[in-house]
Amino acid sequence: MYWLIGVLVIFVFQAATILVLEYRRPANAMAWLFILFLFPIVGFVLYYFLAREYQRRRRVRKRGGIDEQRRAEIIAKSHLIAQPEEMPSPEFAHQERLFKLLRKAGAAPITGCNKSRVLTNAENAYKAMLEAIRTATHHIHFSSYIIRDDETGRKFREELIRKAEAGVQVRVLYDGIGSITLNKKYFVPLVESGAECAVFFPLRPAFMKKRMNYRNHRKILVVDGTLGFVGGINLGDEYLGKHPRLGFWRDTHLALEGDAVYGLQEVFLKDWETATRHNPKDPAYFPVHQCTGKEAVQIVAGGPNRRDDAIHETLFAALSVAKKRIWITTPYFIPDASIAMALKIAAMSGVDVRLIVPLVPDTYLVHAATLSYVDEMMSYGVRFWQYSRGFIHAKVVIVDDLMGSVGTANMDLRSFFSNFETNALLFDAERIAELERDFLQDLNDSREIELSSFRKRPRKVKAKQALARMLSPLL
Structure with a gap:
């Protein structure tokens, strides 16, 4: 009897601890309580090492994780957009609240001296990135969540080695979990050539310091402080369609010239310091830019080293003001309550809300969690398509003619609140039209989900999706 009471007291203590620490995020609390119920004691140990905020997070958040001197230098050199009337779209004249939020989000200003290119799929992105690397004269800063030791990975390594041997500063940053299968021998030739290589939160130290849940999901390349790249494409052959199961890989990357590159550079250097x-x-990391374009662009960075959840806040604000359309492409759709409600209200108000998600998943559990939202969202008028040409990994959001977002963040809880992510917000009409053309092509390569047919899926499938949704805050 006494041992049973003791076990119950321990269980109640563990459950109470989770509730107290996760009171700001009820979905996380429910997921961990579910795991604790299935695996008493073991579940709490997992929570302690995987879910608790990593050391220094609260202290870092208080100061925003920003180098204030560096930020002041960036602002002094940038061509800032200070009023909504200065934005490319005349619609912003009536969106003062959204404009003010964007200006404050992520500590990065909206700059008006930029030129961008949408790079559709890895073939185009890799070509542009390699060309940029070959032009480098001072430095190359490259960060990727995944780096593969395959033909693609070795091709990039060869170009980086050539530049390092020529005296160019080369820094390569990769994530300890995303590149967990990458042998450290891959970096030996790079280091011998003079390049610097670093791993972001390697597995064992991250586990012991309770940082394993926080991954650097960014994909950033900065060359000489004047050319920048960001988007969904990592480094590996599968992005060229060579994955034996997934086949064709649909993705979106972005090339930037101008003041927006300052934002990418600042993010990389902060990650390198971390x-x-x-x-x-x-000073050469932040050169004065020749104004070759007039596009308005904003770099929005999110992560546990930032004061706010800037990516989540900017997307929610944009979705909330939509009048005509919200078009979203995402491989993983696991929204929090606020994003889900914004999409529901928009659809009920007559806004054209469309989402493209994969038909063939790369991760079955996350895919099941994504599909668990379909019935609920469609009942409010949201429409879903499943990409059938291969696997779709692009992370793109289009809101009216106001804004297009391209970046590393998925439409899920992990990207909003746990990962280190970076999005570029585009406001130029021509660039938004480019994203629109790609989206429409993706629709042609997709099949729309019919609610009546979807609801007829077997109970076993519904149960799997419900379980995946329960665990989705942890995925």
């Missing part, structure tokens, strides 16, 4: 405890400083 990984290495070294903060490289050189």
Whole structure:
């Protein structure tokens, strides 16, 4: 009898601890309580090492994780957009609240001296990135969640080695979990050539320091502080359609010239400091830009080292003001309550809300969690398509003619609140039209989900999706 009471007291203590620590995020609390119920004691140990905020997070958040001196230098050199009337779309004249939020989000300004290119799929992105690397004269800063030791990975390594041997500063940053299968021998030739290589939160130290749940999901390349790249494409052959199961890989990347590159550079250098405890400083990292374009662009960075959840906040604000359309492409759709409600209300108000998600998944559990939202969202008028040409990994959001977003963040809880992510917000009409053309082509390569047919799926499938949804805050 006494041992049973003891076990119950321990269980209640563990459950109470989770509820107290996760009171800001009820979905997380429910997921961990479910795991604790299935695996008493073991579930709490997992929570302690995987879910709790990593050391220093609260302290870092208080100061925003920003180098204020560096930020002041960026602002002084940038061509800032200070009023909504200065934005490319005349619609912003009536969106003062959204404009004010965007200006404050993520500590990065909206700059008006930029030129961008939408790079559809890895073939185009890799070509542009390699060309940029070959032009480097001072530095190359490259960050990727996944780096593969395959033909693609070795091709990039060869170009980076050539530049390092020529005296160009080369820094390569990769994530400890995303690139967990990458042998460290891959970096030996790079280091021998003079390049610097670092891993972001390697597996074992991250586990012991309770950082394993926080991954650097960014894909950033900055060349000489004047050319920048960001988007959904990592480094590997599968992005060229060579994955034996997934086949054709649909993705979107972005090339930037101009003041928006300052934002990418600042994000990379902060990540490098987090990984290495070294903060490289050189005025050449932030050169004065020749204004070759007039596009308005904003870099929005999110992560546990930032004061706010900037990516979540900017997307929610944009979705909330939509009048005509919300078009979203995402491989993983696991929204929090606020994003889900914004989409429901928009659809009920007559806004054309469309989502493209994969038909063939790369991760079955996450895919099941994504499909668990379909019935609920469609009942409010949201429409879903499943991409059938291969696997779709692009992370694109189009809101009216106001804004297009291209970046590394998925439409899920992990990207909103746990991962280190970076999105580029585009406001130029021509660039938004480009994203629109790609979206319409993707619709042609997709099949729309019919609610009546979807509801006829077997009970076993519904149960799997319900279980996946329960665990989705942790995926």
